[in-house]
Amino acid sequence: MLKKLASVLLIVSSLSVAVPSISEAAAKVTTKYVKVSSGTLNLRKTASTNGAVLAHLSKGAKVSVYSESKGWAKINASSKTGYVSSKYLTTAKPAAPTAKTDYHAKAVSVAKSNLGVKYRFGGISPSGFDCSGLVKYSYSKAGKTLPRTAAEMYKKGTRTSSSTMKTGDLMFFAPNKASRPTHVSIYIGSGKMIQAATSYGVSIASTSNSYWKPKFIGAKRI
Numbered sequence: 150m151l152k153k154l155a156s157v158l159l160i161v162s163s164l165s166v167a168v169p170s171i172s173e174a175a176a177k178v179t180t181k182y183v184k185v186s187s188g189t190l191n192l193r194k195t196a197s198t199n200g201a202v203l204a205h206l207s208k209g210a211k212v213s214v215y216s217e218s219k220g221w222a223k224i225n226a227s228s229k230t231g232y233v234s235s236k237y238l239t240t241a242k243p244a245a246p247t248a249k250t251d252y253h254a255k256a257v258s259v260a261k262s263n264l265g266v267k268y269r270f271g272g273i274s275p276s277g278f279d280c281s282g283l284v285k286y287s288y289s290k291a292g293k294t295l296p297r298t299a300a301e302m303y304k305k306g307t308r309t310s311s312s313t314m315k316t317g318d319l320m321f322f323a324p325n326k327a328s329r330p331t332h333v334s335i336y337i338g339s340g341k342m343i344q345a346a347t348s349y350g351v352s353i354a355s356t357s358n359s360y361w362k363p364k365f366i367g368a369k370r371i
Contacts, residue, residue: 179214181222181238183207196221196232203231209243253317253371255291260284260335260343266351273297278345280332284319287335293371299333306369311356314368320356322364330366 183190183206190210193200196219204227206212212226212233222235260283269277273286281299288295296302303321314320316338321330334344337353342361345351354361 179240181212181214181224181240182243183210183212183233183237184239184241185237190233190237192224192226192229192231192233194231196223200232203229206233212238214238251317252288252291252293253315256284256287256293257317257335257337257343259287259290260351261337263287263351264343264353266345268345268347268350272345278351280334280345283343283345283351284333284335288371295371299330302333303330303367303369306371309368309370311365311368315370317371319369319371321366321368322361323366324364326366328366332364336368 185208189205189207191202192204192206194203195201206226210226212224215223215225215230217223217235220235221232222238223230223232224238263275263278263283263286266275267277268279269282270279271282272278273282275286278286281297281302284299284302285295285297296305299321302319306319309315309318314336316336318336320334320336320342322332322334323330332344334342334354336342336356340356341353342356343351343353346354356362356365
């Protein structure tokens with residue numbers, strides 16, 4: 150009988166840590182957020198730095214605050230009730246993370262929006278593009294500044310092989326392997342590239358095209 154009673158008391162004791170009491174539930178609960186500059190905030194069993202750690206709360210974690218006293222707040226978070234230092238809580242809701250734009254994808258999107266634009270030597274606008282003009286214009290709209298010519302662009306970025314190219318990589322072409330590049334295009338994936346070609350203007354071509362493939366001298370990732 151005594152063993153059963155001890156077991157019941159142990160269960161009740163553990164529940165008192167994990168579940169707020171009826172009086173706490175009825176009290177006004179305040180919503181706050183964890184504000185640590187680095188690492189995590191320890192949720193402790195007692196209002197003391199010596200209290201056992203029940204959970205680690207990450208920055209921005211939403212918590213329910215039942216009471217605050219002497220620098221400690223009794224809260225519920227991660228399905229556990231315990232104590233944290235009040236100085237690491239704030240009523241200010243964390244700002245939603247800003248979506249990051251992939252500038253490579255953006256440049257490809259800009260280039261595609263100009264499909265059909267005629268080729269114009271020296272052209273750097275939608276009224277007419279040459280090969281490097283299209284690349285420079287597309288990347289400028291994506292927030293990246295590139296040199297004006299294919300040869301100058303070839304000096305920038307990180308060299309990559311044809312087998313590891315990713316969308317947005319620049320492909321360079323020349324009359325022969327020893328020449329400086331005279332043409333540049335943007336790789337758009339699936340074995341395709343977009344370019345401003347003299348015959349077709351802004352258009353999409355296969356990277357294995359019988360005309361361009363023998364002239365390919367390398368690719369660069371900007």
